[in-house]
Amino acid sequence: MGRNSKTLLRKFHQARWDEEIIFELSVPGERGILVPRAEDGIRAEVGDGISVIPNNLKREKPAGLPEINQMRVLRHFMRLSQETLGADIAPDIGEGTCTMKYSPKVQEHLAARHPGMVEIHPLQDENTIQGILEIYYKLEQFLKEISGLTYFSLQPSSGSQAIYANASIVRAYHASRGDNKRDEIITTMFSHPVDAAAPATAGYKVITLMPGENGYPDLGAMKDALSERTAGIFITNPEDTGIYNSTIDEYVKAAHDVGALCSYDQANANGLLGIARAKEAGFDLCHFNIHKTFSAPHGCMGPAMGAIGVTKELGEYLPVPRVKFDGKKYYLDYKRPKSIGRVRCFFGNTPLALKAYAWIMQHGADGLKEAAEISVLNNNYMEKKIREIPGVVVKYAEGKRRLEQVRYSWEKLMEDVGVGTDDVERRMVDYGLPHYFQSHHPHVVPEPFTLEPCESYSKDDIDEFVAVMRQISKEAHEDPELVRNAPHNAPIHNIPMPVIFDPEEMATTWRKYKRMKGIK
Helix, strand or coil: CCCCCCCCCCCCCCCCCCCHHHHHHHCCCCCCCCEEEECCCHHHHHCCCCCCEEEEEEECCCCCCCCHHHHHHHHHHHHHHCCCCCCCCCCCCCCCCCCCCCCHHHHCCCCCCCCCHCCCCCCCCHCCCCCHHHHHHHHHHEEEEEEECCEEECCCCCHHHHHHHHHHHHHHHHHHCCCCCEEEEECCCCCHHHHHHHHCCCCCEEEEEECCCCCCHHHHHHHHHCCCEEEEEEEEECCCCCCCCCCCCCHHHHHCCCCCEEEEEECHHHHCCCCCHCCCHCCEEEEHHHHHHHHCCCCCCCCCCEEECCCCCHHHHHHEEEEECCCCEEEECCCCCCCCCCCCCCCCCCCHHHHHHHHHHHHHHHHHHHHHHHHHHHHHHHHHHHHHCCEEEEECCCCCCCCCCEEEECHHHHHHHHHCHHHHHHHHHHHHHCCCCCCCCCCCCCEEECCHHHHHCCCCHHHHHHHHHHHHHHHHHHHHHHHCCCCCCCCCCCCCCHHHHHCCCCCCHHHHHHHHHHCC
16 A cells, blocks of 8 residues: 555554674684685785885784675675665655765666776776776866866865865965964854864864854854954855855855955755855855766765865875866876875875766756755745645745755744654654754754755755644644654654663674673
């Protein structure tokens, strides 16, 4: 029986296995595969492959890996997969700010499984990796056109590392001018928290501006915070509320007037592709999250890629190496005396570069703009429906449109029946929806939840998601304990907090389990 055509709700109950962790399944001597010994001719040529390793790089004892046969390994992970919800199983609209797009499977075959990618090594001679260097070079050209900035680097392994690299470039720029008094970075409360964290890690004092009635700080507040000590502003636009600051160029000008640089966090760029660019707003630096805007899949702390772009004046500070083309050959340029150096090993997360390149090529310029327009259309359709649900509040900029996401609030539901966003999120699982993102801490918007349908989801997907939210609101008003005690149909039901400190109940890694148990 399919989904109820009237309510749009699904009957869902997730598999629950009393499954051991894989180390507990280990049986000494059991093998998943027997690796054949090298042939005599190979051994004569290269030796045993071990004796050439320096002693200080050898383990004192073998790695403590589980010993288990193939069939039991497959069964183990298939059971775990049945206890997992994600984008390939249900509409992942709830992961607001993360832009959970559908990543076309052809990209997986091209990038993740193709022997030319799987077997590539970054220490290969440049002549043997001309294809992937060409992909890097052309992807940079695409990003230059999309942002309007002059130079790009794909080396950072995440958006946060990209912002850290931009903070390092800001520092290097001012140092090259002998201007060492600039030790402050300005950001805003609803910019991504890493716009504060990365500059702080780079050694800056961070000033965070609070939102005004429009959801972003008043221009006067920005000017009051600016001084001769301001190194730069790091700002997301649209911010994580989905609200776009249409006067952002005035903020940039105010920063430039005091000699500061301006870095545009474009991780929320999905509603802007082909419509607005960093260049026209006057920014000196920007970054994109390749694994968000350009549909390389999320990996939960990796694999990711952050692309950083800069103006012509800042190009010499970009990380090394840079991918260059002399008209005949692609090569890696290390001769960059003013560079901030490496921000990670080698030159970037190669499979993600290929996936992003493929996604852009599939869409073309018109397709990218259409993706942005559909993203905004989906979001505004969904906002209208969510606003109608009893208990939902939308803060700031009353009467104005959001762009590609919205930060909602269950504040009214909490006031009326004592059911908050944690309760609603747990109850979602009972209807087969993975979860939603609440917001970064602190919760300036009370009882928050942030939704972003992007362009991947259909009207039918959105309607189903809204129907679940509406049903949970109804349940909260009629039987609040039902919602507060959720989930009921998940593999793990409502977990009392002390459980997370009990290694027999929950340990995120084998290493953590051993540490909690005092095992060496």
